[in-house]
Amino acid sequence: MNRRTLILSGAATLILPAAPALAKNVNYVPGLLKKHQAAGDTVFLDFKASWCGTCRAQGRVLKSLKEENAAYAENIVFIDVDWDTYGNSVMADRLKIPRRSTLVAFKGKQEIGRIVADTSKRNIKKLVDAALSAATA
Template sequence: MKRRDFIALGAAGLGMLGRPAMADPLNYSESLLQKHLAAGDTVFLDFKASWCGTCAAQDRVLKQLKAANPAYEANITFIDVDWDEYGKSDLVKRMRIPRRSTLVVLKGDQEYGRIVAQTGVDQIRQLMDSALAIATGS
């Protein structure tokens, strides 16, 4: 490695210090969901498809809100549910998920909120704030 490349790489790494790392959401499996619910975690399910424009808009808002408030990721378990794979699953039927681009907050066996096809920052922030309040008990 050339010295200048090493220095540039080191400087880039130092530039990332102090910035919270955003974790990627977990990918859904029934056992993963059950594990987190059984542990008493607050779970934020994102029913999405890679080809869905509304899902992409929701994803941009979710990333923006997580970056602005690290407490979301520190206290809430985010799980992506691939609509192409699970759109006709027992989970979707049991929870009566009407379509992709549905966001749902769960804890234990209780649903605490849901948004269907909404992309507004205020609506998504409200759902995430309610999830945070449930997770932290405040």
């Protein structure tokens, strides 16, 4: 590497804005939802399967939304629920989750809303915005 390349690459790293660090989604384990609900947290459940195309499309939309607005990750607990593991669980039954690719938002124990098998960025954004409004109210 010559000196010019070294200087330019160093300068570029100082000039470029730092990319916002996105909070990772938390993987569901039994009791996690109850813990966050009892604390009054705003929770966004994503029931998905690794083999599900609709789930992957929803995941891309959610990732894009969180990149556009850091307030989502700062105020909402995003929980991934593995459909293959927890699709027939007591929790999924209690919440009446009909299938994978279901997104559900809660503030404490109160359901804010849900989306089933919808990949529309507009509709998913409405649900995440409603969760953010509840979280910051």
